[in-house]
Amino acid sequence: xxxxxxxxxxxxxxxxxxxxxxxKMMQHPAYENPYExxxxxxxxxxxxxxxxxxxxxxxxxxxxxxxxxMKVMFKSQLTKWHVEKQLLREIEIQSRLKHPxxxxxxxxxxxxxxxxxxxxxxxxxELYKHLKAAPKGRFDERRSxxxxxxVADALNYCHANNVIHRDLKPENILLTDEDNxxxxxxxxxxxxxxxxxxxxxxxxxxxxxxxxxxxxxxDSVDQWCLGILCYEFLVGNPPFESQTTQTTYDKIRRLDIxxxxxxxxxxxxxxxxxxxxxxxxxxxxRDVMNxxxxxxxxx
Ligand SMILES: Nc1ncnc2c1ncn2[C@@H]1O[C@H](COP(=O)(O)OP(=O)(O)OP(=O)(O)O)[C@@H](O)[C@H]1O
Numbered sequence: 466x467x468x469x470x471x472x473x474x475x476x477x478x479x480x481x482x483x484x485x486x487x488x489k490m491m492q493h494p495a496y497e498n499p500y501e502x503x504x505x506x507x508x509x510x511x512x513x514x515x516x517x518x519x520x521x522x523x524x525x526x527x528x529x530x531x532x533x534x535m536k537v538m539f540k541s542q543l544t545k546w547h548v549e550k551q552l553l554r555e556i557e558i559q560s561r562l563k564h565p566x567x568x569x570x571x572x573x574x575x576x577x578x579x580x581x582x583x584x585x586x587x588x589x590x591e592l593y594k595h596l597k598a599a600p601k602g603r604f605d606e607r608r609s610x611x612x613x614x615x616v617a618d619a620l621n622y623c624h625a626n627n628v629i630h631r632d633l634k635p636e637n638i639l640l641t642d643e644d645n646x647x648x649x650x651x652x653x654x655x656x657x658x659x660x661x662x663x664x665x666x667x668x669x670x671x672x673x674x675x676x677x678x679x680x681x682x683x684d685s686v687d688q689w690c691l692g693i694l695c696y697e698f699l700v701g702n703p704p705f706e707s708q709t710t711q712t713t714y715d716k717i718r719r720l721d722i723x724x725x726x727x728x729x730x731x732x733x734x735x736x737x738x739x740x741x742x743x744x745x746x747x748x749x750x751r752d753v754m755n756x757x758x759x760x761x762x763x764x
Pocket of ligand 1: 520586587
């Protein structure tokens, strides 16, 4: 007898819940129709966290019971810090990116004083917190490779849609209850268009050499950051971290990197193929997903 034909009770329950949820969602007036969302549509619960410009709350859509993370920002704060345009760009970019490893922005609305973003829920929060809490402050190879593969997949999708993330780091990655990655924070991301860009942004430890030197750069900056991320997962801190900005910059330019003894040849091989100068010699995101170390670790 084929076991797969007979689902367990748990499977049946889970399946009927999904069906019910889908029916509820299809019956919602917003389904495939223009709809003016407002705070009245949501029941707001506990705070999930606090950002630079506001707070994030657990929220439940009243009609369907669908859970979201509601990010609430004060317009006065956004104006004070001159980030209105940056936020609008973030909204525009994040609402059109639809990928299993990119945090969805379902909808947004505003009232006199606030802007509300209804975001996909990633209940385990920032990956950074999990990295710090892991034994020795680092992830094992299996976990690292799985996350790196998911981030590479998300970035590959971004690049195919002419978006560079530019600010990859464990603080900008969220985790779901199923232990899956959701790439978030598109505040610094940019449309690639045809021109290479020259804006300096991102976190110091993750800055690619071409950005340190204020040179033109392209979407391969994200591959560099993926290399730094992989190192940080496996070691617990980024490779060029130093006491002063100048020392960090010098180390980045010289590719002055130390691989601790516990690292395996496969991991070092992948990282060294991502942390390359010139940027055109960096391994592609597809090749990251197919890299022997990643494939072997995911088995
Ligand atoms: N979609 C989400 N699901 C679950 N928790 C979230 C979600 N988004 C944010 N959080 C939690 O709320 C905290 C604040 O998020 P927020 O994006 O506002 O902060 P931030 O990283 O400082 O971003 P920004 O730089 O845009 O202010 C996060 O650290 C995280 O713990």
